[in-house]
Amino acid sequence: MKKALIPVAIVLSLFLSLPAANAATDLPESHPFYEEIDYLMEKGVIESYPDGTVQPDAFVTRAEAAVMFGRLKGLSSTKRATAFRDVPAEHFASGSIAEAAKAGYILGFPDGTFRPDEPVNRGDLAVMIERFFGLNFIFHFGYKDVAEKAYFHDAVCRLAASSISYGYSDNTFRPHLQATRGEFSALLARALEPEFKNDVKIGRSYQRDKTKTYTYRHEDGQLAVDRFVSVPAVIGPGTEFVWETRIGDAAYPELEYENDELFANGFPYSEQSFYLAYPVQVGKKFTASDHSPGPDFNTITGVGETVETEYKTFTNAVEVTTQDGGKYYMVEGFALVKWIEADGTVSNELIDVE
Incomplete structure (x- = not known):
């Protein structure tokens, strides 16, 4: 699968599917989300309309979102009465809406409506994704247009922590779009x-490739093998992806965090x-x-540095000097590749990537 470096997406359809994703008449391979849509069509989550289209650039409605979630979870789509006064039993998505609401994936409005034909904005979509996948990990990204008191604030930050969406390059999430x-x-x-x-990153990102395995040698000779895997959630049921x-x-478990201000990592629900x-x-x-007890500073002391590791020689490393005189090296796409203590001891070194 090839990738696109853009924030979000999904198509759904409400009718019979075509034999293959590339049969969709309005989905050229050049579409920014072709690969994602193709992937979901292969899983049976997205189905084409009778005219052979998937309408990727049309707004997704609340009813369509319920249908998508239902397909992912294998929920019954049989039409039935619902708890919402604007979703009668004969509505095409009544079964999916009833089941998704019962499972707690979607909510209605205080006036007893669901508003099935209303387009979903990005803030509400973040809340739906958070609830549907049971996202726990959070990284306060600091979006310019997401107030801390907004009902979707934590959901948007959890999407960032889970590498589902970082928003836009101007540090906005545009929740009302x-x-x-x-x-x-x-x-x-x-x-x-x-x-x-892997598509969810800032420009010139230092994050590692989540499809690869990284092996490091520690000072005591032990090997540390890092893989991006799904593990049981720290809080609540379900699973989440982390670097293990x-x-x-x-x-x-460990998480990598990145925004326009910093690159960090840390244990879930712990200091970074x-x-x-x-x-x-x-x-x-x-x-x-973020939990330093006092003035504990690192300083960038070199850019474009050459550093030798057992894995390879890098010529584009950033050298950082710690307060105690140690040095470590960061490389785009590889994160930390080598750490040398103040006494010259190599305490951590990248030795293999596969």
């Missing part, structure tokens, strides 16, 4: 498949270690952790 079927498709595909999560480090028989501050500039100082 109506979502297209293609955008809805991208969100669903990214929640389901790590390969699509295995050292011998022990396994440790700040490895790089943006924009990358020699002389830039930044705190080493």
Whole structure:
């Protein structure tokens, strides 16, 4: 599958599917969300309309979202009475809406309506995705247009922590913008498949490829193997994707966080270690952790540095000097590749990527 570097998506259809995704008459391979839609069609989540279209650029409605969620969970779509006064039993999506509401994936409005034909905005879509996938991990991204008191604030931040959506390059999420079927498709595909999560990144990202395995050698000779896998959620039922480090028989979950201000990682629901501050500039100082007890600073001391690792020699590394005189090296697409303590001991080094 090829990828597109854009925020969100999904298409759904309410009728019989065509034999293959490329049979959709309005879905050229050049469409930004072609791969995501194709993936979901293969899984039977998206089906074409009778005229052979999937209408990827049309707005997705609340009823259509309920149908999509129902297909993913295998919920019954048999028409029936619902708890919403504007969704009669004869409505095409009544069964899906009733089942999704019963499961708690979608909610109605205080006036007893569901508003099935109303387009879904991006803020509401974030809440639906958070609830549907049971997202727990959170990273306060600091969007310019997402107030901390907004009902969708935590959901939007959880999408960022889960590499489902970082929003737009101007540090906005545009929560009131109506979502297209293609955008809805991208969100669903990214929640389901790590390969699509690789598309969720800022420009010149230091995040690692979530489809690869990274092996490091520690100071004591032990090997640490990092893979991006689905693990039981820390809070509540379900599973979530994290970087899992295995050292011998022990396994440790870890998350990578990135926005326009920094690159960090840390254990879920714990402190974050700040490895790089943006924009990358020699002389830039930044705190080493969000839980530093005092003035604990790292300083960017080199850009475009050459650093040798057992895996390969990098010529585009950023050198960071810690307060105690140690140095570590960050590379775009690889994150941390080497750490040298103040006494010259190599405490962490990348030795393989596959």
